[in-house]
Amino acid sequence: MLKAIAKPFGVLLGWLYGLTGSYGLSIIAFGIVVNLILLPFMMKSKRSMMQTTRLQPRIKELERRHEGNRQKLNEEMQKLYREEKINPMSGCLWSLIPFPILLALYEVVRSPLTSMMRVPAELLAEGGLIYEKLLALGFPFEEYTGRAAYYIQIHEAKFISGNFSEFAGISDNLVPVDFSFLGLDLSATPNWKIFDFDWSDKAVWLPALLLFMVPIISTGFSYLSMYVSMKMTPQETDPNNPAAATSKNMMMIMPLMSLWIGFIMPAAMGIYWIVNSIAGIIRDFVLTKIYTKQLDKLDAERIERERLRDLELEEKRIRTEQLRAEGITQDKNTSRKKLQSSARQAEEERIAAIRREERQKKRERLGIVEEEVPDSQVGNRRYARGRAYVADRFGTVSEEIEKTIPEDISDEILDDAADDTAED
Numbered sequence: 001m002l003k004a005i006a007k008p009f010g011v012l013l014g015w016l017y018g019l020t021g022s023y024g025l026s027i028i029a030f031g032i033v034v035n036l037i038l039l040p041f042m043m044k045s046k047r048s049m050m051q052t053t054r055l056q057p058r059i060k061e062l063e064r065r066h067e068g069n070r071q072k073l074n075e076e077m078q079k080l081y082r083e084e085k086i087n088p089m090s091g092c093l094w095s096l097i098p099f100p101i102l103l104a105l106y107e108v109v110r111s112p113l114t115s116m117m118r119v120p121a122e123l124l125a126e127g128g129l130i131y132e133k134l135l136a137l138g139f140p141f142e143e144y145t146g147r148a149a150y151y152i153q154i155h156e157a158k159f160i161s162g163n164f165s166e167f168a169g170i171s172d173n174l175v176p177v178d179f180s181f182l183g184l185d186l187s188a189t190p191n192w193k194i195f196d197f198d199w200s201d202k203a204v205w206l207p208a209l210l211l212f213m214v215p216i217i218s219t220g221f222s223y224l225s226m227y228v229s230m231k232m233t234p235q236e237t238d239p240n241n242p243a244a245a246t247s248k249n250m251m252m253i254m255p256l257m258s259l260w261i262g263f264i265m266p267a268a269m270g271i272y273w274i275v276n277s278i279a280g281i282i283r284d285f286v287l288t289k290i291y292t293k294q295l296d297k298l299d300a301e302r303i304e305r306e307r308l309r310d311l312e313l314e315e316k317r318i319r320t321e322q323l324r325a326e327g328i329t330q331d332k333n334t335s336r337k338k339l340q341s342s343a344r345q346a347e348e349e350r351i352a353a354i355r356r357e358e359r360q361k362k363r364e365r366l367g368i369v370e371e372e373v374p375d376s377q378v379g380n381r382r383y384a385r386g387r388a389y390v391a392d393r394f395g396t397v398s399e400e401i402e403k404t405i406p407e408d409i410s411d412e413i414l415d416d417a418a419d420d421t422a423e424d
Helices: 002-020 023-054 056-065 070-084 090-095 098-110 112-116 129-136 146-162 202-232 242-264 267-326 336-365 397-404 407-423
Strands: none
Touching (some): 002 112, 202 267
16 A cells, blocks of 8 residues: 555655756655645645634634533634635645655655665565665675565665666666765654764764754754744644644644654655745744634624624614503514515405405395304314305305306395395
8 A cells, every 4th residue: 555655655755866967855745746736625725724723713602601511612603614615624635645744755765675666576576676676786685674675675676776777777766865865864764872983983983963953953954834823823732632732733743743753764864844834834824814804804794794783673673662661563664565465365354254244244134043053164164264264254165156147237136135034
C-alpha cells in the first residue's frame, strides 16, 4: 500500500532531481510542489477552522440557553452548522493529509533505486544483474542486516554512483545520485549522541554536527509554525475547555514528533520538514489575512440581517399593542385579497341564513312539521358528516334546483299548496 502511494512521489522527486541536478534542491522543490498541490485542501481547512472559532460565542449562548438538555443543544448546534455551511470536522481531517505524504516521502528517500529511479526490483534481488554486479565489486551486503537493511538501497545507490561505469547498460533507469548538500550527507541519519563525536578531527565532527542541527532546526520551525497558526486563528482560551487543552497539547506534540523523526530517519526528511514548516508559516499568514476580511464582511452582513429582522418583529409587536389598546381587532395592514375573501364568506353565510328562514316559513304555511335533525346526521348516524357540518354553507342540491325554477312560479306552487291545506 505504502509503495503504491510512494510511486508518484518517487517519479516527481526523480524528475526534480533530473531538473536541478542536486538532491538537496530536489527535496526542497519537492516540498514546495507538494504544498502547492495541497494548497486548496489547506485553504478549506483554514477557512473551516476560522469559521468554527467565530461560532464559539454563539455556541456558548446555545449552551447557556439549553443547559441540561443535551439533545436539544445538539440539535441547535447542528442547525447552526447547517445554516453557516460548516463541517466542524473538516478542519481536522484536511490537516491530516501531510502525514501520508510524509510516509510516502520516507519510502522514496530510503529506496531511491526502486522509487526514484524506477529500477525493477528483480534486478536488485539476489541473483539479479545489479545484485551480482554489486557483489562482484565488493559491496558489503553482510553489514546491512536488521534495521540497517531498511536503508540498504541508499548505500547501494551511493556505491553505484561511485562506480557508475561498471553498471552502464544494465538498466536505462540507473542514474548517479549525489546525496551531498551544503556539506551535508542527506542520506545519513543524524546522531543525537553529540558527546560521542570525535572532536579531535574537524573533518569528522563538523559534518556530524551539521547533521545534528537538522532535527533541531526542523523542531524550531515546527514549533514556530504551530505558534503562528494558533496566533493567526485565535483558539478557545478556557483551560477547562477540551478544545483549548487539545490545542495546547498539539503545540508541544508536533515539534517533539519532528525532533523524533529527525533523529531516526535520513537527514533528507528533516530538510523536507523544514520546508514544510516554512511553507505552513507563509500559508497561515497569507490565508488569515484573506479570510479575516471575507469573514468580517459575512459577519457584518449577518448582523445587519438579524438587526433588520429584530426591528421588523419589534414594529409588529408595537403595532399589535396599539391595536389592542384602541380596541381594534382588524389590522389595517391586512391584505385586500384577504378582506375580500372574508367579506365574501360572510355574505354567503348571510344569504344561506335568509334562504333557510324562507324555506322554514313556507313549510310552516304548508303545515309541514319536521323533527329537528342535525345537518350532520345521516339515517341514525348522528355525526356521519362530521360535527361541524353545515348543509347551507356552500349551497345544496335543492337550492341549485330551485335556482332553475323562476322565483314567481316556485312561490306560486308553494302558496297553492298552502291554500289547499287551509280548505281541507
